[in-house]
Amino acid sequence: MILPLDLKDFQEKLSIKLRPWQRSFEFWARTIDIYTGYKVFQLKVCFEKDVKKQEAMWERQHELAADKIYNMCADLGGFFLKVAQIVGKPDLAPAAWVRRLVTLCDQAPATPYNVIKAELERELSQSVDELFDTFDANPLGSASIAQVHRARLWGDKNDVVVKVQHPGVQHLMMTDIHNLQAFALFIQKTDIKFDLYSITKEMEKQIGYEFNFLREADAMERIRNFLYANNKKSPVSVPRVVRNLVTRKVLVMECINGIPIMKLGDEIAKRGINPAGKVAAAAKQNILKSLTLAYGQMILKSGFFHADPHPGNILICRGSEVALLDYGQVKDLPNQLRLGYANLILAIADKDPLRAIESFRELGIITLTKCEDEQNEMLKLATTMFDTKLPPGVMMLQPFSEDSSIKRISVEDKCCITISIYHRSSILITIGDVESWTWLVQVFIWPHDLGYTAWFSKEFGSHSSGR
Secondary structure, rough: OOOOOHHHHHHHHHHHHHHHHHHHHHHHHHHHHHHHHHHHHHHHOOOOOOOOHHHHHHHHHHHHHHHHHHEEEEEEEEHHHHHHHHHHHOOOOOOOHHHHHHHHOOOOOOHHHHHHHHHHHHHHHHOOOEEEEEEOOOOEEEEOOOOEEEEEEEOOOOOOOEEEEEHHHHHHHHHHHHHHHHHHHHHHHOOEEEOOOHHHHHHHHHHHHHHHHHHHHHHHHHHHHHHHHOOOOEEOOOOEEEEEEEOOOEEEEEEEOOOEHHHHHHHHOOOOOOOHHHHHHHHHHHHHHHHHHHHHHHHHHHOOOEEOOOOOOOOOOOHHHHHEEEHHHOOEOHHHHHHHHHHHHHHHHHOOOHHHHEEEEEEEEEEEEOOOOOHHHHHHHEEEEEEEEEEEOOOOOOOOOOOOOOOOHHEEEEEEEHHHHHHHHHHHHHHHHHHHHHHHHHHHHHOOHHHHHHHHHHHHOOOOOOO
């Protein structure tokens, strides 16, 4: 007997099977369009001799490419939202890219509530009604891997946040990463002598960790305990984990109320405060101090740090206090790499090319160059990679231009440290530049130097425990 064909069910299964192929085709079609656009532009800009006109031409090209990158990341979603978060940083990408891509944080489409409810009950082996007094069906936000809902446990007066993984997202994200790795291999063989493939491999490893919420809960508790133990008052708030409600795909934690850092300017203006005035400047300075101290301690003292400080993961609470969210990406640096990073910051601050070269070796970054002025070119590369401040006279980053240090020097990252420090732990736009990190490095390398210790206590006495 031939069973009747359920056409709708067949179409859904076929769509699921074909989806990775469709995404791959769309990725390559759009990426090739963006890449060839830049290559054709490079030929055109060579005919313009006026430097100011060249800069204007570059800006228009970057704006055109930014729109295409934005549309690709927004349409494909998932992993490409993470790509937008990494690429959309002012120390890495042209300003036009940053302005466009920074708005993509937490814009992943939400999974329907009935699917989330079924996933939650399957993971926790209880019904939502049994576990929670209230549960908001509308998510607070939806990101590439999971979405979060506000809820309240029975018998508790405080709200919690319930983080639930999007079903089936891992397979699609791995497909996207493998496509990006293939493109990275092509780029580093044809254009930029920089070990982009190792960076994408590190991304694959780090994102793979993000699918295990048990690991994230452990990381959150470890960082929370470290910051609270080493300060009279922790420079940033870290959510408390509800331990009995954590699985690989569900994470329940304390709810911290605040304003996303990207909306801080709007909130300041809404309260009638001049965003360019002294009050706003003081608030921003306090926020910067808190983040700098927290990351300085995590990276230089502990070595175990929150490795995804994009704006969507930073909340500003009452009194300019800061909360740090999402511990899916963390990194544990051994002493040699912490010292290498510290030395590199001092090398950049002191404009010392020999120390920069030595620091690269300590970090496991192998560089090959045939430049005439090799030492200064290496220092320029270090500054480009690790300092958020643009060099004097430079209005925009142009990584594809012929005089770019990234093109002049071949970089191979044996320890995959570039992605973990450069893209994340240098703290990018959020935390500041090398200048603001130098004193922290000096405290770390010379902890018994009374001059720096006294200065540290004066500046951050309200946080430091004196240990």
